[in-house]
Amino acid sequence: MTAEMTGIGVGPGVAAGPVARLAAPPEPPADTGPEADPAATLQRIKAALESVASDLDERAARASGPAKDVLFAQSMMPRDPALADRIAKALSDGRSGPHAVAEAFASFRASLEAAGGYLAERAADLDDLRDRAVAELLGLPMPGLPDPGRPFVLVARDLAPADTAGLDPERVLAVVTQEGGPTSHTAILAKSMGLPAVVACAEAASLGDGTEVLVDGRGGIVTVEPDAQTTERAMSSESRRREALASSRGPGRTADGTGVQLLVNLGSQADLTAAAETDSEGVGLFRTEFLFLDRATAPTVEEQTEAYAAVFAAFAGRKVVVRTLDAGADKPLAFVDHGAEPNPALGVRGIRLARRHPGMLDDQLTAVSAAAARNEAEIWVMAPMVATPAEAADFAALCRSHGLAMAGTMIEVPAAALRAGRVLEVCDFASIGTNDLGQYTLAADRMNGELAELLDPWQPALLELVGLTAEAGRELDKPVGVCGEAASDPLLACVLVGLGVTSLSMAPSAVPAVRAELASRTLAECVELAGAVMACGDAAEARRAVA
Numbered sequence: 023m024t025a026e027m028t029g030i031g032v033g034p035g036v037a038a039g040p041v042a043r044l045a046a047p048p049e050p051p052a053d054t055g056p057e058a059d060p061a062a063t064l065q066r067i068k069a070a071l072e073s074v075a076s077d078l079d080e081r082a083a084r085a086s087g088p089a090k091d092v093l094f095a096q097s098m099m100p101r102d103p104a105l106a107d108r109i110a111k112a113l114s115d116g117r118s119g120p121h122a123v124a125e126a127f128a129s130f131r132a133s134l135e136a137a138g139g140y141l142a143e144r145a146a147d148l149d150d151l152r153d154r155a156v157a158e159l160l161g162l163p164m165p166g167l168p169d170p171g172r173p174f175v176l177v178a179r180d181l182a183p184a185d186t187a188g189l190d191p192e193r194v195l196a197v198v199t200q201e202g203g204p205t206s207h208t209a210i211l212a213k214s215m216g217l218p219a220v221v222a223c224a225e226a227a228s229l230g231d232g233t234e235v236l237v238d239g240r241g242g243i244v245t246v247e248p249d250a251q252t253t254e255r256a257m258s259s260e261s262r263r264r265e266a267l268a269s270s271r272g273p274g275r276t277a278d279g280t281g282v283q284l285l286v287n288l289g290s291q292a293d294l295t296a297a298a299e300t301d302s303e304g305v306g307l308f309r310t311e312f313l314f315l316d317r318a319t320a321p322t323v324e325e326q327t328e329a330y331a332a333v334f335a336a337f338a339g340r341k342v343v344v345r346t347l348d349a350g351a352d353k354p355l356a357f358v359d360h361g362a363e364p365n366p367a368l369g370v371r372g373i374r375l376a377r378r379h380p381g382m383l384d385d386q387l388t389a390v391s392a393a394a395a396r397n398e399a400e401i402w403v404m405a406p407m408v409a410t411p412a413e414a415a416d417f418a419a420l421c422r423s424h425g426l427a428m429a430g431t432m433i434e435v436p437a438a439a440l441r442a443g444r445v446l447e448v449c450d451f452a453s454i455g456t457n458d459l460g461q462y463t464l465a466a467d468r469m470n471g472e473l474a475e476l477l478d479p480w481q482p483a484l485l486e487l488v489g490l491t492a493e494a495g496r497e498l499d500k501p502v503g504v505c506g507e508a509a510s511d512p513l514l515a516c517v518l519v520g521l522g523v524t525s526l527s528m529a530p531s532a533v534p535a536v537r538a539e540l541a542s543r544t545l546a547e548c549v550e551l552a553g554a555v556m557a558c559g560d561a562a563e564a565r566r567a568v569a
């Protein structure tokens with residue numbers, strides 16, 4: 023029977039298909055003491071490991087390119103006799119079966135890490151194999167990305183950024199999560215892949231594998247078991263929408279010709295081609311940390327240089343704003359020592375990590391500078407999570423010492439927005455990260471779907487800080503852009519322009535709709551919309567006022 027579930031739409035467009043769920047990994051198995059028959063337990067464990075390995079073989083047979091090699095290489099690990107020996111030893115030491123498996127994988131992981139190089143890189147794969155082996159042994163649902171053998175709608179309680187980055191857009195039609203906010207990094211990645219996505223859809227907990235759903239990423243609606251007519255109507259309106267937007271071209275400008283640079287946000291290497299092909303004036307936010315989400319060890323200067331050079335080459339003749347590593351909080355990196363923090367979003371993340379690991383920022387700027395020297399793109403560099411003018415000044419000085427001429431600051435911390443004039447005096451430009459600025463202004467964790475209303479980028483308090491920053495930029499004649507998700511909402515983009523921002527950076531898929539909306543209004547009309555929003559009490563009222 024058709025039913026509708028609502029959440030928050032984050033990805034553009036509409037898609038229909040069968041559900042495949044992402045099961046959470048099993049809890050770490052406790053040691054419940056010696057097995058009555060260790061030999062029989064060992065046989066059951068070996069059978070579980072073989073089943074995990076043959077599942078990987080089957081996936082490898084269906085895959086192509088580098089994924090095929092990776093899957094085949096992974097399938098050898100559960101079959102490694104050294105692993106079975108370690109499990110047998112743990113059983114004979116009196117461990118219970120599932121715990122023996124976890125213990126053996128942990129010691130295997132430690133050996134790989136100690137070996138360094140390529141083997142250390144593979145160590146993280148072992149966690150997934152361990153979870154699969156334990157789930158198989160205990161008869162629990164298989165964790166990790168599902169592979170039903172046909173395109174599917176991925177449904178999950180929540181997705182880690184690393185899971186999302188690993189999605190194959192050829193097979194994943196859309197994403198629905200029960201938790202997560204509209205500005206969570208998972209939502210951002212889904213959007214950048216052009217996947218229709220609905221987050222904070224609590225009712226999706228009841229969706230089982232194979233159920234047909236229609237996902238509307240604009241309206242935030244998941245229709246369960248839609249009738250054929252509904253699906254057909256939605257899909258044909260979707261293709262009309264895509265065609266209409268595909269015909270929009272050229273630089274961003276208002277109806278009366280005020281130029282507003284339209285730029286794209288770039289995360290993974292996989293996004294590069296689509297991002298470069300988008301009709302834009304360049305990259306307004308290159309999230310460098312997304313390149314290294316799956317790395318167990320820090321990338322070398324040479325590796326970073328290659329990665330950046332590939333991006334700069336794809337954008338030759340255009341601008342690329344590189345954001346230095348923004349690790350921490352919801353984007354922990356395996357090779358960074360984040361320490362234990364009770365409140366990571368308020369902890370040592372972004373530029374603050376450079377105090378703890380100064381070499382990391384220095385290496386990154388060395389690599390950016392080397393890659394810039396090889397290419398024709400116009401390179402700007404900016405730091406995330408700057409809170410004070412002194413931090414902005416230090417960062418700008420460091421960039422200059424690396425020969426990087428355009429050094430800027432992200433405005434994501436309310437303190438930096440409130441003192442934007444002083445921040446901009448010591449650097450060359452500012453780019454407002456409305457996702458974090460919203461999180462910190464409203465004191466609402468951007469990962470928390472329950473707080474979506476507070477995280478709404480239409481919140482007048484957030485927009486007031488945008489206005490203050492833009493005004494400081496105008497006074498000092500320095501560019502102030504927006505690169506948070508606010509820029510990808512066509513109507514809100516007009517409000518931002520009315521508040522005085524000079525560029526908008528967004529998921530590539532959002533550019534055509536923003537360009538079209540902007541072209542339909544004069545600057546004076548945008549200013550009028552901004553004024554109307556500032557007179558509102560909350561986000562919902564602001565949306566209504568502009569709509």
Ligand code: PEP
Binds near residue numbers: 307309348455505507
């Ligand atoms: C932001 O905070 O708005 C931003 C653009 O950075 P990120 O989303 O990567 O934290």
Ligand code: MG
Binds near residue numbers: 406434455457458
């Ligand atoms: Mg941010």
